[in-house]
Amino acid sequence: MTRSPASSQIAVEGQRRARERRCIVSHESLPDAMLIRFALAPDGSVVPDVSAKLPGRGAWVRAERASVETAAKKQLFARAFKCDARAPAELAERTESLLARRCLDQLGLMRRAGAVAIGATQVESAIRAKPALMLIEASDGAAEGREKLMSLHIGFWGGPPPAVGCFGSAELGVALGRERVIHACLLQERLATAWAADIGRLAGFRAIVPSSWPDSWRSVQWGLGDADGGSRKVRRRAEQRDV
CATH class of the missing domain: 3.30.1330.30 (Ribosomal protein L30/S12)
Structure with a gap:
């Protein structure tokens, strides 16, 4: 049976999120499906990459508001990216x-x-x-x-x-x-x-x-x-x- 382009795209997305990553807040190794990837924009600001497709280095945070807010408040993104990464105050709302x-x-x-x-x-x-x-x-x-x-x-x-x-x-x-x-x-x-x-x-x-x-x-x-x-x-x- 031939898959439609739409169903094939969703299947690829599901297969992609099969690996484990380390949360920069809790330091737990968790499946991709329980995490959000964050990337750096050209201006050095932190942006949610919910599809995990943006180029460059990524930082992973457990998919919950408290963890994203903690990562931003404690400047954990700067440590993860090894640069002056700036997390906006509304990062959790943008992620949602x-x-x-x-x-x-x-x-x-x-x-x-x-x-x-x-x-x-x-x-x-x-x-x-x-x-x-x-x-x-x-x-x-x-x-x-x-x-x-x-x-x-x-x-x-x-x-x-x-x-x-x-x-x-x-x-x-x-x-x-x-x-x-x-x-x-x-x-x-x-x-x-x-x-x-x-x-x-x-x-x-x-x-x-x-x-x-x-x-x-x-x-x-x-x-x-x-x-x-x-x-x-x-x-x-x-x-x-x-x-």
């Missing part, structure tokens, strides 16, 4: 913004690969067919609609799926080629696993599921020191789908 943009861009690639069900009708049909790899709900969507889909999944498959609710309907709409998107569901294991790794990194900077939502939406403890937990949950769901 770029991670969120990366997640949305990847979602758009998955749509073009035919790997996303969009809208309540498509998502409901997908859930009835197989356990959801990842249920995506707009943060500003009505509770009644998302709870209906969650209840359907629990009723069919005995438990909740991995879930994401940290993007607004307008953001999801731009990523998925619609005016607004309230409900979506990922359909391909390989792409969903790669996306879960990026969501895991974003979880170090923002809540992936709003605190006001019921506990059933937190089957994955995003951001509790386990950035690849979502990827493992996706793989377990895929195994259940294949039974």
Whole structure:
């Protein structure tokens, strides 16, 4: 079977983040999927390199706000780069913004690969067919609609799926080629696993599921020191789908 260009690009991204790097804050050796790479701009300022593609020397920091803020405050980037590297005060906020943009861009690639069900009708049909790899709900969507889909999944498959609710309907709409998107569901294991790794990194900077939502939406403890937990949950769901 020939892969689409979009799915091939996501697969390459997932394979690239397979090595371990040392965090300049904790000095732990961690998988790439739990870290953010930072690079130096031509003017000597530190910039987030969330795709790990910028040229030159890189410094790696655990994917969490506190670690990025510590690295900037204690001038650890200057030590890592062996020069007068300047970390802007808003570095953590900039990192969060770029991670969120990366997640949305990847979602758009998955749509073009035919790997996303969009809208309540498509998502409901997908859930009835197989356990959801990842249920995506707009943060500003009505509770009644998302709870209906969650209840359907629990009723069919005995438990909740991995879930994401940290993007607004307008953001999801731009990523998925619609005016607004309230409900979506990922359909391909390989792409969903790669996306879960990026969501895991974003979880170090923002809540992936709003605190006001019921506990059933937190089957994955995003951001509790386990950035690849979502990827493992996706793989377990895929195994259940294949039974």
